[in-house]
Structures are given as structure tokens and as C-alpha cells.
Amino acid sequence: MVQLLERPVPQQNPISAEDSTEYKTKIKVQHIDFSYDATTKILNNIQLEVKEGEFLVFMGPSGCGKSTLLRMMAGLEPFSNGNIEINDKSVKETHPDCGVVFQDYSLFPWLTAQANVMLALKQRNKKMPKKELAHIAEQYLTLVHLGHAVKKYPGQMSGGMKQRAAIARALSYGSDLLLMDEPFGALDPVTRIQLQDLLVQISAEQKRTVVFVTHDVDEAIYLADRIVIFAPGKNGAVTKSIQVPIEKKGTDRKKLFENMEFRAFRESLLNEMNEQIVNSLRTEIADGAGI
Numbered sequence: 001m002v003q004l005l006e007r008p009v010p011q012q013n014p015i016s017a018e019d020s021t022e023y024k025t026k027i028k029v030q031h032i033d034f035s036y037d038a039t040t041k042i043l044n045n046i047q048l049e050v051k052e053g054e055f056l057v058f059m060g061p062s063g064c065g066k067s068t069l070l071r072m073m074a075g076l077e078p079f080s081n082g083n084i085e086i087n088d089k090s091v092k093e094t095h096p097d098c099g100v101v102f103q104d105y106s107l108f109p110w111l112t113a114q115a116n117v118m119l120a121l122k123q124r125n126k127k128m129p130k131k132e133l134a135h136i137a138e139q140y141l142t143l144v145h146l147g148h149a150v151k152k153y154p155g156q157m158s159g160g161m162k163q164r165a166a167i168a169r170a171l172s173y174g175s176d177l178l179l180m181d182e183p184f185g186a187l188d189p190v191t192r193i194q195l196q197d198l199l200v201q202i203s204a205e206q207k208r209t210v211v212f213v214t215h216d217v218d219e220a221i222y223l224a225d226r227i228v229i230f231a232p233g234k235n236g237a238v239t240k241s242i243q244v245p246i247e248k249k250g251t252d253r254k255k256l257f258e259n260m261e262f263r264a265f266r267e268s269l270l271n272e273m274n275e276q277i278v279n280s281l282r283t284e285i286a287d288g289a290g291i
């Protein structure tokens with residue numbers, strides 16, 4: 001395990017640092033109520049803000065609306081109650097500028113991994129010659145350990161490979177905002193650790209704002225500035241924000257995970273999540289029993 005944790009972070013980073021001297025993207029979620037149908041309420045009056053450059057992690061039980069809210073932020077889920085603004089513009093009115101990684105990978109199946117990444121690169125580098133696009137796409141794919149698979153089509157790749165290709169594509173898009181739904185879920189532990197470190201490095205160096213969904217509590221604490229816990233409720237999920245009180249910058253990963261402060265916070269976070277679920281179950285039982 002020690003060996004795994006001590007493996008180095010990939011050093012090369014093809015992302016140009018030009019115009020990334022300051023954090024630019026902020027999000028405001030205001031009074032979001034959401035249901036897919038008339039019977040089940042999914043989100044109940046969600047209000048939260050993501051500051052410029054913040055790394056926000058969503059956690060909470062399966063099915064309580066984390067992906068739904070992320071898709072709403074990406075402008076992929078229409079809604080009528082409440083509002084979401086990215087840099088003061090409502091996502092209802094403009095297509096948000098963001099790099100996304102969702103659970104279905106959403107690669108174009110008729111394009112190779114390299115061509116998928118080239119397409120994202122081209123969105124922001126319209127005049128870049130094809131040869132250069134191909135070269136940079138290959139660098140991004142190498143960064144996520146897919147240098148050997150640039151010519152493979154999604155149908156020829158494993159779930160983890162597709163997930164890494166989707167991550168490469170989101171990073172290459174170059175937006176200041178990254179929305180990532182369990183992006184490391186299908187990865188082996190070594191690759192997962194390396195990509196966590198890569199993401200921390202990129203979000204800091206490139207001044208990106210990140211909203212990230214995970215079920216892994218260590219990953220959440222390691223990555224997040226702030227964790228938003230979703231808890232199920234009768235009228236849809238409610239959220240609670242918790243600042244991660246641990247100074248992580250420059251701290252060796254292994255030392256961090258062994259740190260007493262880290263372990264105490266991990267314990268309190270798990271207790272908090274547990275308590276929220278128990279409270280919500282109690283309310284449902286009380287309502288059902290007519291108390």
C-alpha cells in the first residue's frame with residue numbers, strides 16, 4: 001500500500017497556463033426545487049454558492065440527487081423552480097462553459113479516443129492546425145495513461161479506459177469550470193490515486209473551479225475545500241456544507257491520511273452523514289405512523 005501511495009504524480013501537463021492567472025468561475029444555486037415526475041421530489045430548496053477556484057465535493061446516499069444537480073449546473077437538465085447562475089448568467093439562458101465528466105462517459109463512439117479529445121480542443125482553439133490538435137490530444141491521453149490507446153474507439157475500450165478518455169477530454173476543453181460525476185469510480189486504485197493528484201495539481205495551477213461527486217470519503221476530504229452533504233428528505237434532498245478544516249497544500253499524501261486531524265474529521269463527516277440519514281428516516285417513520 002505504501003508503494004502505491006508513493007507513486008509519483010504525472011509531471012507533464014499539456015495545458016497552456018496562458019490567461020489562467022486568476023480564478024474566474026463562480027456558481028450560485030438559488031432555491032432549487034426539482035422533480036422528474038409528479039410523484040417524487042428530488043431536490044428541496046437547494047441553495048449554495050461555489051466560490052471562484054473552490055473545489056466543492058458532493059457526497060450523500062445513492063439516489064438523493066447529486067448527479068441531477070450537477071447536470072442542472074451543466075445546463076443538461078431543464079428546470080423551472082429556482083435558478084442557477086454561473087458567473088452571473090443563468091444556465092437557463094446560456095449554455096454554461098464547462099468541462100464535464102459524467103457517469104456514462106459520453107464519448108462519441110464513431111471517433112477514436114484521440115479524435116474525441118481533438119474535438120474538445122478544437123472548441124477553444126478553432127484555428128489550431130490538425131497536426132497540433134492531434135499532438136496535444138495525445139499528450140492529454142498520455143497524462144491519463146492512455147498513450148497506448150489513442151487510436152482505439154470507445155467500443156474497443158474498457159470502462160476505466162473510457163472514463164480516462166472522458167477525463168482527458170474534459171481537461172483538454174480548457175474551461176475554468178470542471179463538473180465531474182464520480183470520474184474515478186471505475187479506475188484501479190493506482191490510477192485513481194494518480195488522477196486525484198493530477199486533478200489537485202491542475203485545479204490549482206490552472207485556477208479552475210471544480211464540482212465533483214464521489215462516494216469515497218477519503219477522496220472527498222483529499223480533494224475538497226468544502227463538502228456538501230446531500231440527505232434524503234420527504235420533500236426531496238436537502239444539503240449541508242462542511243468546510244474541510246485541514247491544511248493540505250504541499251502535504252505528502254501518505255502523511256495526510258495518517259494525520260490525526262484527517263482521521264478525526266473523517267470520523268465526524270461519516271457521523272454527520274449517518275445522522276442525517278437516520279433523521280430523515282425518523283421523520284418518514286413519524287409521518288407514516290401519523291405521529
Ligand SMILES: Nc1ncnc2c1ncn2[C@@H]1O[C@H](COP(=O)(O)OP(=O)(O)OP(=O)(O)O)[C@@H](O)[C@H]1O
Binds near residue numbers: 036061063066067068
Ligand atoms: N432521467 C431521469 N428520469 C427520472 N428519474 C430520474 C432520472 N435521473 C435520475 N432519476 C431519479 O432521480 C433520483 C436522483 O438521481 P441522481 O442520479 O441524481 O442521484 P445520485 O445522488 O447522483 O445517485 P448516485 O449516487 O447513485 O449516482 C433517483 O431516484 C433517480 O432514480
